[in-house]
Amino acid sequence: MCNGLTPHNFRCRTEVTMKTEEKGNQNVDMGLRSFIKSLAYMTGGAAFLASTTPWLTSCTPEKLDEIKKEKARVALIGSGSRGQYHIHNLLGISHADLVTICDNYQPNLEAALALYPTAKGETDYHKVLEDKSIDGVIIAVPLYLHAQITLDALSAGKHVFCEKAMALRPEDCKAVYDAYKAGDRVLYYCMQRMYDEKYIKAISMIKEGLIGDIVGMRCHWFRNADWRREVPSPELERKINWRLYKEYSGGLMTELGSHQLEVCDWAIGMVPSQVTGMGDIVYWKDGREVWDSVNVVYRYSDGRKINYESLISNKFNGMEEQILGKDGTMDLSKGVYYLEDDHSIPGMRQLLDQVKTGIFASIPSAGPSWRPELKGSYVPHAVLEGKFSVGTGESMVSADRDGADEIRSAFCQSCITGEKAQNVVEEAYYSSMLCLLGNQAMEEQRTIDFPEEYKIPYLKF
Numbered sequence: 001m002c003n004g005l006t007p008h009n010f011r012c013r014t015e016v017t018m019k020t021e022e023k024g025n026q027n028v029d030m031g032l033r034s035f036i037k038s039l040a041y042m043t044g045g046a047a048f049l050a051s052t053t054p055w056l057t058s059c060t061p062e063k064l065d066e067i068k069k070e071k072a073r074v075a076l077i078g079s080g081s082r083g084q085y086h087i088h089n090l091l092g093i094s095h096a097d098l099v100t101i102c103d104n105y106q107p108n109l110e111a112a113l114a115l116y117p118t119a120k121g122e123t124d125y126h127k128v129l130e131d132k133s134i135d136g137v138i139i140a141v142p143l144y145l146h147a148q149i150t151l152d153a154l155s156a157g158k159h160v161f162c163e164k165a166m167a168l169r170p171e172d173c174k175a176v177y178d179a180y181k182a183g184d185r186v187l188y189y190c191m192q193r194m195y196d197e198k199y200i201k202a203i204s205m206i207k208e209g210l211i212g213d214i215v216g217m218r219c220h221w222f223r224n225a226d227w228r229r230e231v232p233s234p235e236l237e238r239k240i241n242w243r244l245y246k247e248y249s250g251g252l253m254t255e256l257g258s259h260q261l262e263v264c265d266w267a268i269g270m271v272p273s274q275v276t277g278m279g280d281i282v283y284w285k286d287g288r289e290v291w292d293s294v295n296v297v298y299r300y301s302d303g304r305k306i307n308y309e310s311l312i313s314n315k316f317n318g319m320e321e322q323i324l325g326k327d328g329t330m331d332l333s334k335g336v337y338y339l340e341d342d343h344s345i346p347g348m349r350q351l352l353d354q355v356k357t358g359i360f361a362s363i364p365s366a367g368p369s370w371r372p373e374l375k376g377s378y379v380p381h382a383v384l385e386g387k388f389s390v391g392t393g394e395s396m397v398s399a400d401r402d403g404a405d406e407i408r409s410a411f412c413q414s415c416i417t418g419e420k421a422q423n424v425v426e427e428a429y430y431s432s433m434l435c436l437l438g439n440q441a442m443e444e445q446r447t448i449d450f451p452e453e454y455k456i457p458y459l460k461f
């Protein structure tokens with residue numbers, strides 16, 4: 001019997017095998033949707049799901065059935081590295097037709113058209129927006145253009161799916177948010193963790209009490225790569241390596257931190273009210289302007305904190321999002337949790353547990369009764385049964401099975417139904433704002449309070 005909400009019983013629950021369909025290009029449309037159905041069942045109903053992940057209510061299996069054989073006519077604006085990854089995925093979404101690809105850099109436009117030869121090529125995004133036959137646009141251009149193209153697309157009556165973060169400046173985030181609220185167009189941000197099964201399940205477990213009260217959060221993203229791309233001729237340096245320059249990019253915070261700060265707010269149901277931090281160029285002193293090392297502390301009004309760190313000259317720590325609870329710790333990116341009381345479980349029992357879950361930590365099989373308080377002595381438990389790949393955080397384009405397929409599929413469905421995905425924009429807004437405020441705090445070397453004028457009626461501070 002697995003009733004009640006104690007940590008032990010939670011373990012029983014996760015031992016129930018969740019039937020998730022094998023995902024591949026052909027069944028992107030059904031994977032998450034069957035998962036939503038089984039999750040709603042396991043967590044006691046659709047009402048719970050609607051309160052923890054309201055954005056999923058617009059992409060249930062039933063709603064997919066309703067659109068039958070209709071196809072969303074979409075255009076891609078920005079067909080560089082991420083844009084081409086979007087194209088690969090669109091090929092597997094049966095309710096999507098990519099009709100136009102737009103890029104103002106010929107090599108990337110040609111490479112993208114080769115992937116989707118029936119699409120028309122375009123170099124000026126305004127022309128795409130004038131095309132009345134297009135329902136929605138997918139925007140995958142450098143950050144400094146996100147807000148302008150999104151605003152133009154919304155005012156041209158298009159549904160929009162934009163890459164994170166929302167904008168490079170707080171006032172632009174607010175302008176986009178206001179335009180979205182004032183209109184009836186759908187807007188999605190590619191915050192794929194919101195559609196990743198292991199995150200959804202893990203956060204529902206946190207909300208049900210698995211790890212007790214949340215007392216803090218630690219997120220980091222470490223890579224060992226310079227972020228630099230080869231440039232065919234020097235005048236293209238800023239166009240191709242836009243990520244490295246402050247005029248176009250928010251650096252590590254907007255590129256990486258935006259995803260991780262979003263899940264923190266999602267887990268805790270609040271937005272931090274203060275931020276402070278330090279940013280430096282420690283290793284990659286190659287003419288770039290954005291920091292390659294950032295340490296930022298976000299403080300919620302009740303004293304809980306997010307400790308955020310990113311460094312791209314050492315990858316030992318990889319990528320983690322740890323939600324620290326009084327009774328346990330959830331590592332969202334790995335889809336694994338640890339319970340405080342497992343410390344005392346004998347080594348042999350720990351080993352058996354680990355053989356069962358397929359997740360291993362080092363276990364002392366014999367030794368002194370005193371054990372050092374090391375991470376390795378905690379027993380990892382899987383959030384979901386079965387094989388779920390864990391992103392190392394090293395790829396600049398994507399991680400396998402990370403929710404990105406599903407969020408694009410949900411967007412294409414919304415282009416047909418016109419149904420907005422609840423709270424996606426709000427989540428993106430606050431995570432983007434937190435990144436920008438983090439950058440400001442590091443730039444000005446001071447603690448910043450979340451400005452009143454940028455608070456929106458969503459979540460408490």
Ligand SMILES: NC(=O)c1ccc[n+]([C@@H]2O[C@H](COP(=O)([O-])OP(=O)(O)OC[C@H]3O[C@@H](n4cnc5c(N)ncnc54)[C@H](O)[C@@H]3O)[C@@H](O)[C@H]2O)c1
Pocket residue numbers: 077078079080081082083102103104105108123124125140141142143145163164165190191192239240242254255396397398
């Ligand atoms: N959600 C994620 O996990 C994830 C992962 C990778 C990248 N991204 C985001 O995707 C976006 C693109 O990143 P990328 O690595 O693909 O960059 P990129 O430089 O490879 O591609 C950007 C493309 O936009 C084109 N472009 C620039 N200005 C344009 C304009 N005015 N009109 C049409 N096209 C224009 C460029 O020519 C280029 O081909 C960024 O915002 C990035 O943060 C998100």
